[in-house]
Amino acid sequence: MKKIHVSPKKNCIKKIEVQGDKSISHRAIIIGSIANGITKVENFLEAEDTLNTIKIFRQLGVKIVNEKNDYYIYGNGLKPFREPNETLYVGNSGTAIRLIMGILAAQPFTATITGDAQIVKRPMARVIEPLTMMGAKFISNNGYAPVMVQGNNLNGITYKMPVASAQVKSSIMLAALYAEGVTEIIEPVKSRDHTERMLKYFGAKIVVKGKSIKIFPGSELKGKKIFIPGDISSAAFFIIAGLLMKKTRITIKNVNINPTRTGIIDIVKKMGGKVIIKNKKVLNNEPVGDIVVSSSKLKGTIIKGNIIPRLIDEIPVISIAAAFAKGKTIISDAKELRVKETDRINTMIKNLKRIGIKVEEKEDGMIIYGNNGTPFKYADIDSFSDHRIAMAFSIAALVSDNGLLIKDTECVNTSFPEFFNILNNL
Ligand code: S3P
Secondary structure (H helix, E strand, O other): OEEEEEOOOOOEEEEEOOOOOHHHHHHHHHHHHHHHEEEEEEOOOOOOOHHHHHHHHHOOOOEEEEEEEEEEEEOOOOOOOOOOOOOOOOOOHHHHHHHHHHHHOOOEEEEEEOOOOOOHHOOOOOHHHHHHHHOOEEEEEOOOOOOEEEEOOEEEEEEOOOOOOHHHHHHHHHHHOOOOEEEEEEEEOOOHHHHHHHHHOOOEEEEEEEEEEEEEEOOOOOOEEOOOOHHHHHHHHHHHHHHHOOOOEEEEEEEEOOOOOOOOHHHHHHOOEEEEEEEEEEOOOOEEEEEEEEOOOOOOOOOOHHHHHHHHHHHHHHHHHHOOOOEEEEOOOOHHHHHHOOOHHHHHEEEHHHOEEEEEEOOOOOEOOOOOOOOOOOEEEEOOOOOOHHHHHHHHHHHEOOOHHHHHHHHHHHOOHHHHHHHHHH
16 A cells, blocks of 8 residues: 655745546547547546546447547447447446446447446446436446446436436436437536537537536537546645645646536635636637636635535545635535545545544534644545545645655546646645
């Protein structure tokens, strides 16, 4: 098990770039594989999660070639894939397993899909239920992976989603492309919309009105060139670093600033953080910009309601900012944190206590009592093999008295293998 000691830092004026967006990278492989013709993917995130997705589509018979830094996908349209002769393995990725189940639901064969020790503990019933309504059949381990998917001819459905989840929504949308008739999905709260944007960019007929999404099957998806912008969930660690470290300004270039992902910017501004966005542009239907952050005095805040899906993956590192702020921060309506790579309410609270922070656990969130800029206490941090916990506490180490020892850091490779290199460079 790899351990890393991260030391405190200050005085940093730097321009950095983070790796490509994970959600968009998965979708580029998946949608490129069901499009007709060649899709060229630039700045693809080469991390464990997304490389597993490539491997799965190769097992399904799609030619995917890596040349220099680009990936070329030779898609055959919505024609059936090749029946795989092994179990498909997503590693740690909830996005991969749930989205690919949507594709498998429409294939004329049966395939089994599973993942690592964390994946087999995450709920799959949330996708099995709507995909069963569409006509596919499943055998699962009581709603958990491994899941055997028996594909079928699907029919369109109207589905009112019980939880705000982009993974569930996207799984249904992908299945809907193969279905007979229109599918309508109604979200309780708007979640990230990369699938809607990318499908439109590839030529699918999708109509979004507020929280309703209608998918009209029948239009051909055409292979495209796609540039993957920087991941705001990876940028998040350096946004918080820039705010907490003294005499610091960090510019993070070419980050995806899709409004369904920028909850962190709204919250840190509300906390008193100095953040500006420069050089805005649109690339393949996704907004992109440079995020500039500088040292700030932060105050506690309330984080709840519709903003939660817009910052769900950033809550671990926002909690570090809250712990260093003046006053208390209340996080609620975030029960979904309990079914991420780990139960993040629990794993954050355990580690926050170790660095000397008072926290109260709630069923759907937590209350963090900020220490008003007092350096965090030295501690051993257990990431519980959760990449975002390991990275969030590496940022806490930058403003600690003697650094922090982060245990079990290999998990960072699932989403952001360059993380420690960029951190060391600050
Ligand atoms: C993702 C959606 C979110 C997010 C995950 C990536 C996606 O999960 O937490 O890291 O790419 O669609 P849910 O959709 O389950 O909330």
